[in-house]
Amino acid sequence: MNDDAPIFEVSSLSLYYDDFRALKDIDMEIRRYAITALIGPSGCGKSTLLRCFNRMNDLIPTARIEGRILFEGSDLYHPDVDATEIRSRIGMVFQRPNPFPKSIYDNVAFGLKINGYRGDIDEAIERSLRQAALWDEVKDRLKDSALELSGGQQQRLCIARALAVEPEVILMDEPASALDPIATLAIEELVRELSESYTIVIVTHNMQQAARVSHETAFLMAGEDRSGYLVEHGATSQIFTTPKSERTEAYITGRFS
Amino acid sequence: MAKSKVNFDPRLARRKMIGGVFYFVFLCAVMVGILSLLVLLTRILMEGLPWLSLGFLTNYPSRHPEIAGIRSAMMGTIWVMALTALFTVPVGVGAAIYLEEYAPKNRLTQLIEINISNLAGVPSIVYGLLGWALFVQIMSMGRVVLAGALTLSLLVLPIVILASREAIRAVPNEYRLGAFALGADQWQVIKGAVLPSAIPGILTGTILALSRAIGEAAPVIAISALVYLTFVPADPFDQFTVMPIQIFNWVGRPQDDFQSLAAAGIIVLLAILLTMNALAVILRNRYQTRSED
Numbered sequence: 001m002n003d004d005a006p007i008f009e010v011s012s013l014s015l016y017y018d019d020f021r022a023l024k025d026i027d028m029e030i031r032r033y034a035i036t037a038l039i040g041p042s043g044c045g046k047s048t049l050l051r052c053f054n055r056m057n058d059l060i061p062t063a064r065i066e067g068r069i070l071f072e073g074s075d076l077y078h079p080d081v082d083a084t085e086i087r088s089r090i091g092m093v094f095q096r097p098n099p100f101p102k103s104i105y106d107n108v109a110f111g112l113k114i115n116g117y118r119g120d121i122d123e124a125i126e127r128s129l130r131q132a133a134l135w136d137e138v139k140d141r142l143k144d145s146a147l148e149l150s151g152g153q154q155q156r157l158c159i160a161r162a163l164a165v166e167p168e169v170i171l172m173d174e175p176a177s178a179l180d181p182i183a184t185l186a187i188e189e190l191v192r193e194l195s196e197s198y199t200i201v202i203v204t205h206n207m208q209q210a211a212r213v214s215h216e217t218a219f220l221m222a223g224e225d226r227s228g229y230l231v232e233h234g235a236t237s238q239i240f241t242t243p244k245s246e247r248t249e250a251y252i253t254g255r256f257s
Numbered sequence: 258m259a260k261s262k263v264n265f266d267p268r269l270a271r272r273k274m275i276g277g278v279f280y281f282v283f284l285c286a287v288m289v290g291i292l293s294l295l296v297l298l299t300r301i302l303m304e305g306l307p308w309l310s311l312g313f314l315t316n317y318p319s320r321h322p323e324i325a326g327i328r329s330a331m332m333g334t335i336w337v338m339a340l341t342a343l344f345t346v347p348v349g350v351g352a353a354i355y356l357e358e359y360a361p362k363n364r365l366t367q368l369i370e371i372n373i374s375n376l377a378g379v380p381s382i383v384y385g386l387l388g389w390a391l392f393v394q395i396m397s398m399g400r401v402v403l404a405g406a407l408t409l410s411l412l413v414l415p416i417v418i419l420a421s422r423e424a425i426r427a428v429p430n431e432y433r434l435g436a437f438a439l440g441a442d443q444w445q446v447i448k449g450a451v452l453p454s455a456i457p458g459i460l461t462g463t464i465l466a467l468s469r470a471i472g473e474a475a476p477v478i479a480i481s482a483l484v485y486l487t488f489v490p491a492d493p494f495d496q497f498t499v500m501p502i503q504i505f506n507w508v509g510r511p512q513d514d515f516q517s518l519a520a521a522g523i524i525v526l527l528a529i530l531l532t533m534n535a536l537a538v539i540l541r542n543r544y545q546t547r548s549e550d
Contacts, residue, residue: 098434099435114445165440
């Protein structure tokens with residue numbers, strides 16, 4: 001696959017919860033091996049959009065989509081596509097760290113086992129924990145409960161857990177919003193490092209974070225009918241210095257939130 | 258005081274008095290339960306303890322109180338409870354998993370849920386008559402251990418389902434989402450993320466439901482009214498009796514000695530009950546530390 005080709009192509013995407021339209025006519029492309037930040041005020045649909053990329057919205061019975069998302073050039077929502085398989089290729093990290101109430105080891109091993117990992121599980125666990133910059137802190141207590149870790153460590157464990165499955169894309173839904181500033185910086189640094197080998201889409205309500213971390217930024221807003229639409233999408237430096245839309249400028253300069 | 262608040266009339270003394278009264282009322286409410294339990298226990302222990310001996314546990318019932326024992330009833334109870342557990346755990350937990358994790362939330366599942374809650378409140382004698390008609394008569398099993406166990410299974414199944422559902426519902430949804438996001442399918446999510454957290458609650462609920470069944474006389478009377486059983490069931494198709502029936506029979510006799518035998522029987526029954534409840538607590542604690550360690 002050509003590295004210049006976008007990994008996701010979203011066209012005329014709308015998402016409904018029953019009759020309520022949460023996303024309206026989104027058109028955008030997600031660049032490969034880059035960090036794309038989705039920003040916007042609360043309720044603008046940025047998390048909903050994120051969950052479209054790994055079909056997590058399938059788990060909500062009332063949700064349905066219109067329009068199309070191409071992943072590596074083929075329709076993500078085609079009836080022949082198995083959402084379970086998709087989610088092992090497109091990993092996700094959640095807003096609140098959600099390690100399973102198992103050992104650190106078992107947390108990372110879970111994804112490997114369910115997906116039938118053929119290699120050495122111990123090696124894969126070490127590799128994933130190293131990638132998530134957690135190995136040195138936990139290597140002597142892999143059998144301890146993940147719940148004993150600090151919030152920031154738990155979140156890095158969740159990232160390691162996602163990496164272990166060897167995804168192509170990692171979706172992050174406000175991954176640092178429940179963490180203190182130091183843990184937040186550690187996560188941001190990690191996200192930058194990971195972008196060398198992964199495509200990352202990150203939702204954040206923290207504009208400094210978007211500016212610090214991402215290569216591209218997409219700004220969403222909710223319209224009069226409360227459905228979210230894409231206002232502007234471009235290089236982060238452009239969005240934060242010379243936004244095309246007045247609404248983008250008003251938002252990033254903090255005139256509304 | 259430095260400054261008094263002119264716009265308020267705090268009436269502190271009065272508020273404290275009312276607070277004290279309610280504290281006392283609630284304490285009394287607790288004491289009613291504790292005291293009546295204490296009175297009951299002392300009475301039973303005083304009357305039954307002298308009759309409690311190894312012989313009481315190993316002898317068969319007899320018309321002579323001094324050599325009468327509870328062996329057949331105790332073994333019958335153990336047989337019936339073991340089979341009941343065997344039937345209710347897989348069925349009850351399975352039904353709970355289906356209702357919580359698979360079933361779509363629509364009117365039909367709502368109707369099923371309401372009915373299960375209602376079934377949990379049906380008087381136990383009704384289950385006894387159902388079991389008698391269904392297992393003893395229609396399926397012509399006879400008045401055997403299996404029929405008794407199936408009847409008690411029907412009785413506790415709704416409680417096991419309700420308790421298991423509560424336990425499953427208490428599992429944070431984040432665990433499910435986390436597992437789905439790693440590419441787990443529905444069963445892998447349940448096995449890997451839901452059940453490990455739900456098992457302590459399921460175990461506790463199930464054991465508590467079983468300890469309700471162990472004290473039930475009414476439904477088993479409908480299946481087996483036997484009292485003078487001088488053998489221990491060897492397989493599920495043997496005739497049987499259970500401890501509540503034996504105790505009920507002794508209580509109904511005019512001689513004082515049999516009253517005391519009944520008290521001794523109650524002590525044994527209570528001991529088994531307490532053991533089961535303790536087991537529930539131990540299992541819950543062990544699973545909790547295991548899943549958090």
